[in-house]
Amino acid sequence: MRVFNYKIFFIIIILLALLVASYFYYIHENQKQEILFFDVGQGDAIFVNLAGNNEILIDGGPDNSVLYKLGRFMPLYDRSLELMILTHHHEDHLFGLIEVLKRYRVKKILMYCESAKENLTDVLTEFFDLIAKEKAQILCAEDLTKLDLNSALLIMIYPKKNCAVCAADPGGNNSSLVFRLDIDQGEKILLTGDIEEKAEKEILATNAPGILKSDILKVPHHGSETSLIEEFLAEVSPEKAVISVGQDNKFGHPSLRTIKRLERMGVEILRTDEMGDIIIKE
Amino acid sequence: MRSHKIFFISALYFLIGIGARSVISFDIFYLFVLALLGFVLAIIFWSKEKSRLLLLGAFFLFFGAWRLEAALPKLTADYLVFYADKIVELTGRIDREPDQTEKYVKIVLADLELNDKGVLKPVVGKILVNAPKYGQEFNYGQTVFIRCEIEKPGKIKAKDPDRRDFDYGHYLKGQGVVMVCYQPFAINSRGITQNAARNFESKVDLLSKAERAYTNLLKMKQKFKTVIDENMSLRESGLLSAMILGYRREILPDLNNAFATTGLTHIIAISGLNITLIAALLFELLGIFGLTRAKSFWLSMLILFFYVLMIGAFASAARAFIMSFIYMYSLKIGRPAKAWNLILLAAVILLLINPLALMFDIGFQLSFLAILGLMIFQPIFSGWFEFVSDKFKIRSMLAMTLSAQVFTLPLIAYYFGRISLIAPLANLLVLPTLPVLTTIGFLMILSGLVWSQLAFTLGLILHFIVWYIIFVAELLSQVPYASIQL
Numbered sequence: 001m002r003v004f005n006y007k008i009f010f011i012i013i014i015l016l017a018l019l020v021a022s023y024f025y026y027i028h029e030n031q032k033q034e035i036l037f038f039d040v041g042q043g044d045a046i047f048v049n050l051a052g053n054n055e056i057l058i059d060g061g062p063d064n065s066v067l068y069k070l071g072r073f074m075p076l077y078d079r080s081l082e083l084m085i086l087t088h089h090h091e092d093h094l095f096g097l098i099e100v101l102k103r104y105r106v107k108k109i110l111m112y113c114e115s116a117k118e119n120l121t122d123v124l125t126e127f128f129d130l131i132a133k134e135k136a137q138i139l140c141a142e143d144l145t146k147l148d149l150n151s152a153l154l155i156m157i158y159p160k161k162n163c164a165v166c167a168a169d170p171g172g173n174n175s176s177l178v179f180r181l182d183i184d185q186g187e188k189i190l191l192t193g194d195i196e197e198k199a200e201k202e203i204l205a206t207n208a209p210g211i212l213k214s215d216i217l218k219v220p221h222h223g224s225e226t227s228l229i230e231e232f233l234a235e236v237s238p239e240k241a242v243i244s245v246g247q248d249n250k251f252g253h254p255s256l257r258t259i260k261r262l263e264r265m266g267v268e269i270l271r272t273d274e275m276g277d278i279i280i281k282e
Numbered sequence: 283m284r285s286h287k288i289f290f291i292s293a294l295y296f297l298i299g300i301g302a303r304s305v306i307s308f309d310i311f312y313l314f315v316l317a318l319l320g321f322v323l324a325i326i327f328w329s330k331e332k333s334r335l336l337l338l339g340a341f342f343l344f345f346g347a348w349r350l351e352a353a354l355p356k357l358t359a360d361y362l363v364f365y366a367d368k369i370v371e372l373t374g375r376i377d378r379e380p381d382q383t384e385k386y387v388k389i390v391l392a393d394l395e396l397n398d399k400g401v402l403k404p405v406v407g408k409i410l411v412n413a414p415k416y417g418q419e420f421n422y423g424q425t426v427f428i429r430c431e432i433e434k435p436g437k438i439k440a441k442d443p444d445r446r447d448f449d450y451g452h453y454l455k456g457q458g459v460v461m462v463c464y465q466p467f468a469i470n471s472r473g474i475t476q477n478a479a480r481n482f483e484s485k486v487d488l489l490s491k492a493e494r495a496y497t498n499l500l501k502m503k504q505k506f507k508t509v510i511d512e513n514m515s516l517r518e519s520g521l522l523s524a525m526i527l528g529y530r531r532e533i534l535p536d537l538n539n540a541f542a543t544t545g546l547t548h549i550i551a552i553s554g555l556n557i558t559l560i561a562a563l564l565f566e567l568l569g570i571f572g573l574t575r576a577k578s579f580w581l582s583m584l585i586l587f588f589y590v591l592m593i594g595a596f597a598s599a600a601r602a603f604i605m606s607f608i609y610m611y612s613l614k615i616g617r618p619a620k621a622w623n624l625i626l627l628a629a630v631i632l633l634l635i636n637p638l639a640l641m642f643d644i645g646f647q648l649s650f651l652a653i654l655g656l657m658i659f660q661p662i663f664s665g666w667f668e669f670v671s672d673k674f675k676i677r678s679m680l681a682m683t684l685s686a687q688v689f690t691l692p693l694i695a696y697y698f699g700r701i702s703l704i705a706p707l708a709n710l711l712v713l714p715t716l717p718v719l720t721t722i723g724f725l726m727i728l729s730g731l732v733w734s735q736l737a738f739t740l741g742l743i744l745h746f747i748v749w750y751i752i753f754v755a756e757l758l759s760q761v762p763y764a765s766i767q768l
Contacts, residue, residue, distance in 0.1 A: 012718055016743050023746075064384055064516070068534065071515025076745050079512065079738070098416075103511045103519075122417030 027075045033151070033282035035189060035216075038069040039272040042222065042246030042253070043092030045069070046191065048181065051151045053078060058085040058191060060096025067099050069277065080105035083149070084136075087193030088112070089124055089171030098123065101130040110147070112159055112177060113140035115170030124171075141177050155180040157211060158195070158203050165202045173221060174199040180214055186282040190214035190236055194221040200232040212236045216280065219243045219262070223254020233265060240268045240280075247273040286623055288338065293626035295339045297640070299346020300633055304641035310344075310351050317344040350637040355406040355460075362394060362407035362432070362461050369431045369467070371397035377408065379500050379594060380420045383531060386412040387420050390459055391428070407460040410435070411469065418471045422500055423493050427470045430463035446699040456642030499592045503527060509730030513741030518748040524550040526723045528593030537752060542698065543759040545687070545705025546712055549751075552593055553649055555713075557602035559720055561586055561610070579614065583607055597632060597639060597646035601653070604628040621657055625650065644697060651689035659685035676710065683709040695768055704764040711754045719747045 038045040040061030047070065048056040055074065060066045084106045087093055100106070109131060116128075131138065139147070142161045147154040158178035159166045166175035176193025183189070190212060195203075200220070203212070217238035220227040222245040241262050245253045254271070262269055270278045303310070320340030327333035355361045374391030381388040391409050395402040411428055413420050420426065435451040454462070506527055510519045520532035530550055533541075541547045549555075564582035573581065590603045605624045612619035629650060632639060639646040663681035670677045683706050695701050702708075722740055730737035758764055 009718070009721075013743075016746055019746050020742055067516040071517055074515075076515070076742055102508075103516075122414060126416040 035280040037242050037244055037272055037278040039276045040065045042249040044244045045096055054150055055081050056083045057081050059087055059093040060100055062092040062095050064099050066096035082107050084109045086111040088176040098126055106134055106136045108137045108139055110139045112175055114142055118170040151184045153182045165198050183282055187215040189216045191218045192220035196226045197229050200229050215239050217241045223258045225255030225257050228258050238267055242278055243271045245273050286620055290623055291338055292342045293630045295342035296346040296630055299343040300350045300637050300640050303347040303350040310347055313344050313347050353637045360406050362405050366434050371429045373427045376422055376424050379422055387415050389413050389420050408458045409461040410459050411463045413469055420471050422497055424471055428466045429468040430466040432461045432463050435462045452642055456638050503592050506727040509727045509737055513738050518745050521748050522723055528552055540755040540759040543765045544708035544755050545702030546708050546755055551598045553598035554602040556720055558606055559717055561606055597643055598649035600632055601628045601649050604631055648690050652686040655685045655688040659688050679710055679713055699768045700765050702765040704758050704761055708758050712751050715747050
């Protein structure tokens, strides 16, 4: 039996090669900067696509859907992430990162190191094992004030060294990383993980006023009513607020009170459960 | 009588025996009496050929029924089902490659021993366990201890109310799995607990040579999977892992749905299409390396055998392998085998290994029905489609897709309650890409082991082929009346 017709086979290969080449040309010509709040259900996964092949992933959501999103929004030839940020250890932020580590080359990982090795769950252990295998560089949030990302600047706000609020619940909501991302000639975005009232008060007390001021706020803790106190929101005073939340989740997020609070401030609310992936183009 | 005829009759009656016993529950003693009666009659009328046939038929009918009987456990205290809805402690060995799902590792435990008030007693039947994904490793051959409230697997409610519920119990039964443990209270892959005192380390060493070889084969498979995962995006890598490594769970649900709607699901089952292609590929490749035809034949068959084992030897692949092996061998020795006998032989071998497959394994049923349809109807349809040009093999592909569906369609309608009307068009568009996809796919996973840059480049090319397939499936599944719900 003759399965191969070499002539046709080679023609197909050449056509495919042409297709590949034109695809890359297209991608190269249409490079754009954008911030994507992935709709990953109840959890956070935020992807920042900066100029010059510079990608940041903040949290991974509760399952592998982040991988599907990355596959759709990253160019084919790019199998690496410049920076991965784990805000805190809860599974709706951590879980998806495991498969990302397995499938993508991750260069740097930013996290809160002080309590990282406490309350080690099986998932967290796997996470650290994979980082070790990948030989990714770990950056400790408490040692940083700024991180230069070429076309953006990351300003670390919380947690600081010897953070008492964090020590009360290592790896928990109140030890979430809070930082501001200033995109060059673009927006300022405040990312807040899952912080609650306690951490917000701590941030307000220990930081110079003005540092929180941003254009876009990722609403802390999926819009839970234990977060986003009035004073904190007033300090940020964003134009837009993004709530990353799953449809009909069992926690009742986002709370009506938080929504009302944002509406009173005249903030435009963007919700992943209503809009799907939220894309903010620069 | 010619020997191939004798084989045909024996095999056919063997299958009928298994089938009859699967459908009707009867005491095998009566069949034995019947067979005895046939024996006596046959001896009396020995001189007539028909009576000798009767003897043959009766014997194999009995043999088939007995084979199934032997595979059906009795509901005694030795049978795992006896302990349904009770909390039990079990120790068993992982008897196949663990199935990695998003949240769990699904493992099947065999050679079970039950802790009955401190005494370990062997029980019959296998159990499926949802093991935690992280924290412990679960590999083929390991001994695992569980404490769990075990249940009988039931139907799984379809998320879409239009869809039929999936009979999980039926599906598992075909694999000898009679119980499930969804949430173990305790699970320990090291096998040692205070209650079940046994030396686990020595048990590991008890892995036979064949089992250890299989472990290595599975490790290789994992490596291949890693190559695919590292070089392709999620949706695309899932499709490819399913199509060339048999990881069918990797396909995303919406894509699976699109395939079902467009009648393309068969392309993700490794079957005759892939097996013959790989055989031909290997044969040509080994020829390039300067091996003689005889050596290329044996070596490519050996590699193919290990490949089929590696992907889990499910019915469609095993059937295709057995058939193509016997057929090529029969050509080699210059006595081409009859197609009917090939099919029967493959069925007999698979059913001797697992007689439950005939009744419970949907893959087995579909695979054999498809090949039967091809055999009977392809020549007829080719005649009907005289008016279609055979440029680019359009006519033969059309005849092939339609004839393969003649017998499978009713079964698919029965199991899934859905018939795809657009299947011929979808297949016509997708089938020509499969040889290219399989070839490049295999080149990629092999090159990934030695030269990752090449694997990466091939992965890029593969994306486009996979995109095309996904594009066709998704586009055609949008067409009104692409499939009808029964």
